[in-house]
Amino acid sequence: MSSQSDAYLDGNAAAGELNRIFAFDITAAQGQCVRCGAKRHFAEAHLYVECPGIVARCPVCGQVLLRLVNAGKRLLLDLRGMAYLALSPSEFEDSGV
Ligand SMILES: [Zn+2]
Numbered sequence: 001m002s003s004q005s006d007a008y009l010d011g012n013a014a015a016g017e018l019n020r021i022f023a024f025d026i027t028a029a030q031g032q033c034v035r036c037g038a039k040r041h042f043a044e045a046h047l048y049v050e051c052p053g054i055v056a057r058c059p060v061c062g063q064v065l066l067r068l069v070n071a072g073k074r075l076l077l078d079l080r081g082m083a084y085l086a087l088s089p090s091e092f093e094d095s096g097v
Contacts, residue, residue, distance in 0.1 A: 011045035014054055017068055021077060024087060032083040035063035042066075042085070 011027050018026045027043040038060040045056040045065055053069035058081070065081040079085070 007050070008046040008048050008057070011041070011043040011047050011056055013047050013049065014042075014045075014056060014066075014068075017054055021068075021075060026085070029085050029087045031065060031085045033058040033061060033063050033065060034081055034083045036061040037083075 015025065015027050027041070029042050030039055031042055032039045036058060038058055040059060042056070042065075044059050046059055046062075048055040048057065053067060053076075055064060056066040057063065058065055063081050065079075067076075067078040069076045
């Protein structure tokens with residue numbers, strides 16, 4: 001049984017907010033966690049929304065992969081938890097980029 005603070009959504013729930021920044025579907029991209037080296041699709045991340053903004057954590061080790069905060073007139077994006085984010089060309093074509 002999980003407590004309220006352990007509740008998270010999967011990374012797909014971040015698509016709406018992240019589409020404000022990225023011109024492609026980031027949930028289909030594959031990223032690597034800087035802490036444990038796990039390579040997963042962003043959609044597999046554990047997404048926490050009960051905070052000011054959104055926080056995506058590695059599903060393997062819990063490292064923060066991405067933070068997005070709406071700070072008034074600015075959106076602050078922190079991607080330090082990912083070594084890289086990789087997209088295949090077909091993902092660009094699907095999104096019309
Ligand atoms: Zn990890």
